[in-house]
Amino acid sequence: MDVQAARIATSPRGLALLESLPPYATIDPLSLGEQLRAQGAHPDVVSVALTQARLRSEGEAKFGPFAKGMVFTPAGLEQATRLVVAARHASRYRDAGIGRVADLTTGIGADAMAFAALGIGVLAFEKDEATALIADHNLRHWEDARVVHADSLATLASGAVDVDGVFADPARRTARGRRHDPRDYEPPLDEVLALRGRWSALGVKVGPGIPHDALPSSAAQAPVEAQWVSVDGDVVEAGIWCGPLAQHPGRTALVIRGDQAHLLTGSTEQAPTGELAERLLEPDGAVIRSGLIGELADRLGARLVDPAIAYLTTDAPVATPFASAFRIEEALPYSEKALAGALRARGIGSVEIKKRGMDIAPEQLRRRLRLRGDDAATVILTRVAGKRMALIARREESG
Structure with missing residues (x-):
């Protein structure tokens, strides 16, 4: 999405037209677009509003009814954390006593919204200007949530950031497809993990296919939990949780089915092999x-x-x-x-x-x-x- 489209999507006239549209599943976008333009609506506003109507419809799978009050970029929606999982992320920080967190790669603001909803202050960074505009709109309800259009690592390196916890969801997709090597994340995983020297409460969302040998080791003075999460049978992410965020150091699995969540912890030893049973x-x-x-x-x-x-x-x-x-x-x-x-x-x-x-x-x-x-x-x-x-x-x- 370009900056002009993001400005239209978050403008009063763009939002007014979007709110006036019937449910996306009930319309013919081409026909409705022609009608709206014939009624005097600006073609760019019509195009953006119809795109947002489609994205809101798709966003319901991740955000439920909250999608109706949000705006999106296509790429941002694809990578955004599902609401039920973002709430789990935020709960870790709340339970660890974190009062203000830096979200290094906020995207459309999904995780930042979850932090803010639990009363955690959020400094949300986004390098892309259009996406920053979208995130700013989505976080409009929370006074202690601020979006900064800047490079997060460069800003943190300057030392002018007052937070007591850090969260990152590095980009793992390009126009050519997924990035599987953590060194190719944006920002690279090792650069994010290096922040543990300043903030022990560090969490990173990574791809579920991350190799185990790419995970930081856990120690008594610097515990690390690597948790894989599935939602209704789909493995949606892995998370690296450091310091006070590591509730169960080592590797864990969180299985979410409907409104129930089930945690598996324990040994990573190989299971025995035996004959086929019933x-x-x-x-x-x-x-x-x-x-x-x-x-x-x-x-x-x-x-x-x-x-x-x-x-x-x-x-x-x-x-x-x-x-x-x-x-x-x-x-x-x-x-x-x-x-x-x-x-x-x-x-x-x-x-x-x-x-x-x-x-x-x-x-x-x-x-x-x-x-x-x-x-x-x-x-x-x-x-x-x-x-x-x-x-x-x-x-x-x-x-």
């Missing part, structure tokens, strides 16, 4: 990314089906928010022909296909199976003790 468990992605599969296996009395595959197996029914459970009805060495025959014999015409450790495209396989029948099942393609297997299974309630 049930197969698929750990939540946050559990897998954090390396806590061994801890989960120990709690459930389960074991890996293969040393290199993140599936667990057990005979006993399980009730856990940290894994999806499947009751295995048939296990056969993988053969497309044999699998199709087994499914037809059971009258299964609809299948959910899951796979790990096998180079198979589920959608292409589903078409080739040409199934008919009224029943449904889950097909799990995986290696079991090194052998390619097809498991016909049913989902179970797992808690």
Whole structure:
């Protein structure tokens, strides 16, 4: 988004037109745009208002009803922290007694809003002028939240910043795609972590695929918690929490389902491997990314089906928010022909296909199976003790 569009989006006339529009899902943007221009609305204002209406509609997935009072940039909305997760971030700072925080990369202001909502003062930095205008609008309700259009690291280096905690969400996307190497973040992760020398209460949101060896080590005098977070089955982020923000030093997994949050802590030792049992468990992605599969296996009395595959197996029914459970009805060495025959014999015409450790495209396989029948099942393609297997299974309630 350019600066002119941001100025229009946050201007009285731009906001007035935006508020007058019906829900985006009910309109034809092209037709409505023509009508508004014919009624005398400026074309640029119409274009910006319709874009904001679309972004607000998309933003409801992250911000719920609060999206209706916000404005966005497309890139800012894509990277913004979901409200339910931002609230968790802010709670860490509140619980650590942090009264004022520097948000180094505020974007559209999602995390800054969560800080401010908990009564934490926010100094929110944003290098991009258009995005800074958007963030300033989104933070308009909080007197102790200020947006600064500046380079945060350069400003902090000057020493003229009065805060007692720091938060950063470095940019991990460019026009060419995602940046996976933390050294390529903007700003680079190591430059952000270097601020621990001045502020022990430092938190950084990073990509969930961050290598474990890129994480700072935890020590008694400088604890660090690395937490992976999933929301309704999607792994949305990892966070590095230093000093007083490290509530459970080491690696942890937070699984959020609906309005419930479940925390897994413990050992990162490898789980044992054993024979396939009556049930197969698929750990939540946050559990897998954090390396806590061994801890989960120990709690459930389960074991890996293969040393290199993140599936667990057990005979006993399980009730856990940290894994999806499947009751295995048939296990056969993988053969497309044999699998199709087994499914037809059971009258299964609809299948959910899951796979790990096998180079198979589920959608292409589903078409080739040409199934008919009224029943449904889950097909799990995986290696079991090194052998390619097809498991016909049913989902179970797992808690």
